[in-house]
Amino acid sequence: MNNQLKKLKVFTILYVEDDSGIRENFKEILKHYFKDVFVAKSSKEAYQSYIKQKPDLLITDIKMENMSGIDLIKKIRQTDKNIKIIITSAYTNLDYLLVAAELNLIKYIVKPITNAKLFEAFDSFLKSNSDETIHILKDNWYFNSKKSIISNEIEEFILTKKEILFLELLLSKKSVISYEEIFNHICDDNLIMSQNAMRQFIKNLRKKLPLNYLKNIQGVGYYIDV
Structure with a gap:
């Protein structure tokens, strides 16, 4: 998996397909890329799953019994x-395309779904999410600055405002950050952080980072192990 696709690991996805064989096959594929994968066999089931799980991405077939994929999207878009x-469809009917264009989709995939089509859609999804906010810290460790979380395959850690500022500074420079730079970057003009407070701040942040990721040069500052 290339670095771009690794960024999908912080997102959840709901996949809607009424064909059980296709649905199960794609579920196994999607599990390699996304943090959590939810599936539904109908639009009704999909809407209930959407309400409960609040996924980051929805991929739905356009043609299903009772409620179509278009109707499902319209219902979701109300709120x-x-x-x-992303819509998948065996149809290239102009009416479908025009309706789909009004629903603010990131991709319309015409079946059969190939790897190339799927990865192109994933790339569009990442770009639509301002993928520069997703940083890969280490294997299976991710920093989502938009959601203020660090996550791995087991846990999620909520970051404070100061922790986000500090981590963004480290990632942007990728060099040793002096104590003075840290103070100036994370502290308000009217607030002074003591050395003890700084040590406690670093101690708390390290608990949320990969082991040995944040390094210290005594008397100089901090850097990250990239």
């Missing part, structure tokens, strides 16, 4: 303008 949506 949610932000969820990213």
Whole structure:
């Protein structure tokens, strides 16, 4: 998996497909890329899963019994303008394309779904999420500055405002950051952080980072092990 696709590991996805064989096959594929994968066999089931799970990405077939993928998206869009949506369809009917264009989709994939089409759609999804906010710290460790979390395959850690500022500074420079730079970057003008407070701050942050990721040069400052 290339570094770009590794960034998908911080996101959740809901995949809707009424064909059980296709649905299960794609579920296994998607599990390699996404943090959590939810599946549904109908639009009704998909909407219930959407309400419960609040996925980051929805991939839905356009043609299903009872409620179509288009109707599902319209229902979701009544209250949610932000969820990213990809439609899959065997149809290239102009009417479908025009309706889909009004629903703020990031991709319309015409079946059969190939790896190239799927990865192109994933790339569009990452770009639509401002993928520069997703940073790979180490294997299976991710920093999502937009959501203020660090996550691995087991845990999620919520970051404080100062921790986010400090980590963004480290990642942007990728060199030793002096104590003075740290103080100036994370402290308000009217607030002074003591050396003891700084040590406690670093201690707390290290608990949320990969082991030995944050390094210290005594008397100089901190850097990250890249």
